[in-house]
Amino acid sequence: MAICVLPFIVNAQSVEVKGTISDSNGEYLPLANLMIFPDSTLTSTDLDGKFAVEIKPGLKKIRISYTGYETFTASINVSADTTWKLTITPRIDQLKEVVIQENRYTNADVVQSVRAGTQRLTQKDMFNMPTIMGEADLIKTLHLLPGNVKGLDGSSDVFVRGGAADQNLVLLDGAPIYNTSHLFGFMSVFNPDVVDNVEAINGGFPAEFGGRLSSVLNVNTLSLIPDKTRVSADVGLIASRVKLEQPIVKDKASFWISGRRTYVDKVMGVVGYNIPYYFYDVNGKLIFHPSKSHQIEISHYAGEDVLDHFRDKNGDGDGMLTRYNAGNSTQSLKWVHRTPEGWTNNLYLFKTDYSYRIKNAYEDYAISAFSNIEDYGAKVTLVKDSVWKDAQLTTGLEWTRHTISPNVVNSTGSISEIMSSSASQGQTSHELAAFIQQEWSLTNRMRVNVGLRGSASLVGDKYYMNPEPRLSARYEIKEDQALKFNYSRMAQYIHRVSNAAVSTPADIWYPVTDSIRPQRSHQYSLAWQRFLPRKKVFFSIEGYYKSMEDLIAYEEGTNLLFNTDFASKLIQGEGKAYGAEFLIRKESGKFTGWISYTLSWSLRRFDGLNNGEWFHARYDRRHNGAIVAQHTLGKRFAASMVWEYISGARFTPVIGQYVTMAPNMSGLDLIPIFAKINSVKLTDSHRLDLGIKFFSKPEKKFKWTWSAGIYNIYNRATPVGIVIEADKETGALSYKQPGLFGLLPYISYGCKF
């Protein structure tokens, strides 16, 4: 889609906006609907595709809808009489993958928004780059954007602006996701086929979002009603996906359903190997537009990792059983109602559930562990676009009920002599929030967004309350560039008890209690952003400072494995993080991609750790940069590359040891001496991935794509830690830094019709 804005200078009180709406072939579209906010102006094009309206000057959001075409949204600053040439894209054209279309969620909107610290990703961003095993992955794509630091190589953890991995509110169609990973962290739960757009908010949080300190990852799945049945499938090396989109009532109702499953277990089974592991995802959505003023979407997601292994060496029926299941399940309802008075009312209802079960059994003994968190929630948001002059008002309420069974361990037989059965105290907590924010123009150049979120958590007889003021201000330097300031106060009432190095599916979510206070943060950021409309290039430089209170850690020496007494081991401290982020992004044309760089610091202090002195966070990576590029080669080829450079994470290696007598003279004990916590920096790492795609002819109805590539083409390790290894010949010991993923080729085939 393209917008050409040709300004005229007339008067400041009321301006005339006229123009045309056409498709990508230049054909003018009659009776296309054009909505302009915050004026709540609705107009239609005439038979020649022309329109004309009078509106007040200021920042406008426009929305064009036309049957069979993508809904188009954009933010445009109108200061004088203007002519718009608007081009929208037929839905069918989206299937032409050879030409990378402009995003519907363009960075022009980002520049025009009052807020900074927000990144937008689309399905194309994920599909257009090489990845591990060829599996397009939202989280891996996010790692390449500024402000997002990855943890262990390949894992789905994201450390945003010096925060912890549990400080990200991950929403899938409005429902929280508590475990974002499959395959023990190496793939995320988001099936790329169904992801429509992603908003990653790292700063300048709107008042309607809260509950986590560091980021909001708002993932929305497809929500357009197709005009005909569509099927797509993708066959990769480790997983396959299939998706069906089906209209039910033309322009009124449709559904889609999509599935993904790994099949290494099946393939290796054919050739005689037993790999008893797989995961699957099922996504589905029912979309219903009963009228122009009502939209209803019902979403479902279920995914599970399954390991089921029985090993019987002697064939006598007495073997070792290992069983592991972990999965998310979410259901959500979204109801949007637009009133004639200009209110847009959104109602979200959701249920989300995450649980894991681990069982090991051998002979008479068995040990099993179980944990579960289940949420029910509701959120109402009321938005009025022109409540006062050009002011936009947003207000609403939010409620979530957490039911948590943190850790239940059952042991039977002789293993119970080492590990007895136990259970953590289950918890039920309620999170409540009310929020209001208003956005308006102070002057022609200055626009502000002031909000307040009041949040509370109730656990038993204990309650916590926190006011969370939010402020965003945008000063327009020129039409295409702006300075922005953001301040956010955040509070978090639920925490993940996890190993500091890596999250696992067996991590435990735990709410605030009498003794565990909510985590809180202040974040300030200052940004300069520019979007060059002709070249479609976006520039952003942003600095931030974040202070954090009552962060969660646990006493030294606490082993979290099957630990039901973890709550008494939790300690709280403070943290601070600061840095600068740079991004240059070209979002359309034959050559697209971005260059990102983050310079950051992240520090922690706990009374019970490191003698109460400040220390580096585990993933305090000083430099974090990436070059992401995609280039179309003719009509049927596209090449892509990713080059990433990241500073080493922090680590606490063993630097000494000593011998003591074990109790009662039962032997000698070799005890390790660790370095100061996170005092050693691992070696910096860099990685190059290359990919190529070969498409079917664009005019074919049955469209296919072959994708191939190589991850980590020069096979360099990204260190996960420091270990001590013995030389195979001499036995001499030395420190080594192992990595997880070396050179990994991939190939996949996708089709749609």
Next chain:
Amino acid sequence: MKVMKTNYTPALIFSVLAIIFTSCLPDSLEVKSIESAPAQIVVTSSVLPDTSIAILVTRSIGALEAGSDTDIQTLVKEIAINDANVTITTQGQTYELILMQDGVYQSLGIPIVPGNEYSLEVSCPAYGKVTAKTIVQPRVNFDTVKADVWNNGYNTYLAQVAYSITDPTSENYYMINVQGAARASLIANMVNPDAYTRFFDDKPFNGDNYSEIFRAAPKNYYRGDSIAVSISTLTRDYYDYLKVRVQNRMGLVEVFSEPVTYPTNVNGGRGFFTLHLPDVKVMVL
């Protein structure tokens, strides 16, 4: 003429997957330099069955000086401090301990009286001086104790121990230890299944009689084996230290294990100075 096509698909898939999984691990990167922990005096203590006190005095070593394959007895010979001056002071009297062998200093004449405080001082030319203090806890003896072999119906044979004690009214922290009494080598650390150790405090039964039955897992014992079962009362700080050791015996993967600074009551050094009086019963299964 039609040419019969061979189906290479399974072989192709297998080959591709084999390439993937074998190429998955890149070569480890070298580590340029990590500063080693400075050598310090390490002190550990034990009360021997003849009620003499033994103090093992060694030095700490670098992480690369010993590994999992190192023979610990040989290592102790190498790191033993044999030129130390070791004294224990109690009730105003100072006793000098004599070097027996390989860093083990011993004294026969020190009275070990529950409730008394004992101060240890160790000094040597190379590593300076360290000090530590402990209080001997009241001795608690088994009221009854017996052991038998228990079979789980498969091939697991454990020592099942039944015992009872009378808990003093004070706050007490207990350690029970089961190990083969006739084993040739007692060199085993706590993760070694040859020695089974459990810890508990008396909060649930303070001042009352207490009895329980437990099985010393997971070492197999058989009829005719001799085992030693002992019970000791510990100071709170030594109990906490041992709990940390036990909690960290199940570290899964080195790079993901959490670092621990093990508690010590040795000022200027490492290790633990503690004097507890075990009640030891040796029995034949």
